[in-house]
Amino acid sequence: xxxxxxxxPNPTGxxxxxxxxxxLLSLNQPTRMLGTVFxxxxxxRIGRKKSLILCSFCQIAGCIFIFxxxxxxxxxxxxCLTGMTTGMxxxxxxxxxxxxxxxxxxxxxxxxxxxxxxxxxxxxxxxAILVPINYLSLATILPSLIFxxxxxxMPESPVWLMRKGRDGEARQVLQWLRGEGYNVEPEMKxxxxxxxxxxxxxxxxxxxxxxSDRTFLMPLFIICILFTIQGxxxxxxxSYYAITIFEGQGIKESFVALIFQVMITLGYxxxxxxxxxxxxxxxxIVFLLAIAFSTLSMGLSLLFPALSFLSIPSLILVxxxxxxxxxxxxxxxxxxxxxxKYKSVGLAAAQVTRALVVCLQLKAFPYLLxxxxxxxxxxxPSATSILGALFAFFMIPQTRNKSxxxxxxxxxxxxxxxxx
Numbered sequence: 001x002x003x004x005x006x007x008x009p010n011p012t013g014x015x016x017x018x019x020x021x022x023x024l025l026s027l028n029q030p031t032r033m034l035g036t037v038f039x040x041x042x043x044x045r046i047g048r049k050k051s052l053i054l055c056s057f058c059q060i061a062g063c064i065f066i067f068x069x070x071x072x073x074x075x076x077x078x079x080c081l082t083g084m085t086t087g088m089x090x091x092x093x094x095x096x097x098x099x100x101x102x103x104x105x106x107x108x109x110x111x112x113x114x115x116x117x118x119x120x121x122x123x124x125x126x127x128a129i130l131v132p133i134n135y136l137s138l139a140t141i142l143p144s145l146i147f148x149x150x151x152x153x154m155p156e157s158p159v160w161l162m163r164k165g166r167d168g169e170a171r172q173v174l175q176w177l178r179g180e181g182y183n184v185e186p187e188m189k190x191x192x193x194x195x196x197x198x199x200x201x202x203x204x205x206x207x208x209x210x211x212s213d214r215t216f217l218m219p220l221f222i223i224c225i226l227f228t229i230q231g232x233x234x235x236x237x238x239s240y241y242a243i244t245i246f247e248g249q250g251i252k253e254s255f256v257a258l259i260f261q262v263m264i265t266l267g268y269x270x271x272x273x274x275x276x277x278x279x280x281x282x283x284x285i286v287f288l289l290a291i292a293f294s295t296l297s298m299g300l301s302l303l304f305p306a307l308s309f310l311s312i313p314s315l316i317l318v319x320x321x322x323x324x325x326x327x328x329x330x331x332x333x334x335x336x337x338x339x340x341k342y343k344s345v346g347l348a349a350a351q352v353t354r355a356l357v358v359c360l361q362l363k364a365f366p367y368l369l370x371x372x373x374x375x376x377x378x379x380x381p382s383a384t385s386i387l388g389a390l391f392a393f394f395m396i397p398q399t400r401n402k403s404x405x406x407x408x409x410x411x412x413x414x415x416x417x418x419x420x
Contacts, residue, residue, distance in 0.1 A: 011134040016072055018244065022366050024076055025240050028083035029359030033352045035087025040348035042088075048096035048157045055088040056144040056151075063144075066137035087355070089117075091347045098335035099159040100177055105276070114328045115268035121239070122261045129254055159340060162195045194408060198341040210342045215411045219337035220346055222395050224353040226330040229288070229388035231357030234295050234381030235264070235322040238315070241365055245374060246311075259312075260319045267323020280329050281396040285389045287325030292385035294318045299378030326385075330354075336399045339408055 006016045016024075035055075043051045062082035069075040093113055101109045120143050127139040155177065161170035170191070174184040210216040238245065242257035274283060294317035301310035330350075338346030368377055397410055 005128075005133045011132060013070060014072060014075055018366055020072060022363050024079055026359045026363035027076065027080055028086075029355040029362070031080040031083035032087035033355035033359075035084035036090055036351040036355070037087075037348050038084075039088040040091050040344040043092040043095060044160075044344050047160050048092040048099075049151070049154055051092040052089060052096075052154075053148065053151055055085050055092075056147050058088065059085040059144045060141050063137045063141045067135070087351060090351050091344055094331060094335040094347060095160075095343055096157050099157040099340075100155065100173070102178075109272070112268075112272050114331045115265065115271075118261070118265050118268050118323070118327070122265050125258055125261050129258070159191060159195070162191050163198070167192075194340050197408075210345055213342070215339050215408075216342045216346065218411045219339075220349055222397075223330065223334050223337060223346070223350045225391055225395070226284075226333065226388075227350055227354035228357050229384060229391065230326055230330050231354050232361065232381055232384040233288070233291050233322065233326050233388075234378060235291075235318060235327070236358050237361060237365060237377065237381075238318065239264075240362060256312075256315065260315055263316050263319030264323040264327065267320045267325075268328060269323075271324050271328045274324065275328070275332065279398050279400040280333055281392055281398070283325050284329040284392045284396065287321040288385045288389040288392065290321035291318055291326055292382045292389070294321060295378045295385065296382040299375040299382065302378065303373075303375035333396065333399065336402075336407055337397070337410065 006012065006014055007018070007021075009015065039051050039055065042054070046054075059082060062078060062085055065078035065081060066075065069078050097109050097113050123143065124140055128136055131139045155173045156169070158170040158173045158177075161167070161173065167188075171184060171188055174187060175182070178184055178187075238260055239257075242260055243254065246256045294314045297307075297310045298314035298318065301307045301314060334347060334350050335343075365377070368380075372379075399407065399410075402410070
């Protein structure tokens with residue numbers, strides 16, 4: 001939201017063009033990927049909680065560097081740092097949530113976690129409207145400060161504690177999470193089985209054995225394709241380039257960008273209630289088809305002036321469909337399908353895939369705009385969403401109401417059936 005303001009004279013003294021904007025947006029994704037890979041290792045070494053605390057301090061430092069930037073290169077380096085810290089938050093937050101939530105609440109809480117990230121983006125949009133551009137980066141420090149002020153109450157992952165041999169602490173965390181009247185022993189026994197199987201597997205396998213293990217490769221294939229579909233659904237392009245897309249359409253561009261993000265956020269607010277009642281596969285398919293229809297109508301509204309009245313309804317439908325299903329479901333499945341022993345590697349690989357897809361399309365946007373026109377850009381996500389719905393129908397397994405141990409066996413059963 002703040003970057004287009006840099007295309008004209010502004011208090012920062014930095015003036016950039018649309019191609020430089022595409023570099024700033026697209027380079028944010030590889031650095032986010034680096035942060036994801038780094039924290040995948042870090043979360044296993046120091047724990048989920050400490051990784052999130054470190055990430056918050058790095059985010060604050062990045063925002064201060066942006067405030068101090070006085071040229072395009074220094075701004076680009078500062079944004080790369082904040083991009084890396086964004087990636088650092090993904091693995092520990094989703095791993096922590098999936099490892100301490102009840103079975104029936106795992107999907108709903110996974111969706112709420114994605115809502116938090118989107119809420120931060122919405123906060124940034126509102127801040128960009130209300131705060132002068134030269135002070136915007138300082139305003140975006142606020143969410144990290146709130147987290148640091150409250151994180152002392154946040155527990156560590158009981159699964160990670162069990163891996164480190166701290167069974168007593170894991171039991172205390174589970175009891176605190178579930179309440180004094182809850183019997184945590186069945187859950188503890190299940191975690192003991194999972195951790196013991198991990199240790200046995202680790203003793204008989206090498207570091208890269210996951211890449212020959214079907215129980216890792218099948219979830220990896222499914223999740224990476226889902227994040228590719230999500231990345232090509234058109235929502236990232238609309239989020240980052242909303243002001244460019246609606247320039248000259250007779251609508252205030254900042255207002256359009258805000259509406260779009262509000263609809264995504266509202267969708268994320270509702271999605272936990274849907275995910276608590278419906279399995280991920282039909283949920284994802286329905287809202288992918290909704291995005292296919294709405295991006296097609298968006299393209300037609302930009303191609304034919306007589307249909308321009310469809311642009312805002314299409315924008316609203318794209319944003320709400322993304323928030324209701326296309327946005328949260330891949331993240332929920334990402335935190336559910338990978339085996340515990342490979343979870344950090346799997347989460348990192350999934351986020352690397354998404355970062356690469358988003359990076360390529362954000363960088364390609366100015367060139368696609370020249371070749372296909374604004375309307376043609378929206379026909380691509382329409383076709384991708386239809387293909388994605390077909391993939392989801394045949395490939396996404398059932399995850400609802402399954403325990404951690406049952407999820408571990410989701411793809412193992414197929415191996416056992418083949419051997420039998």
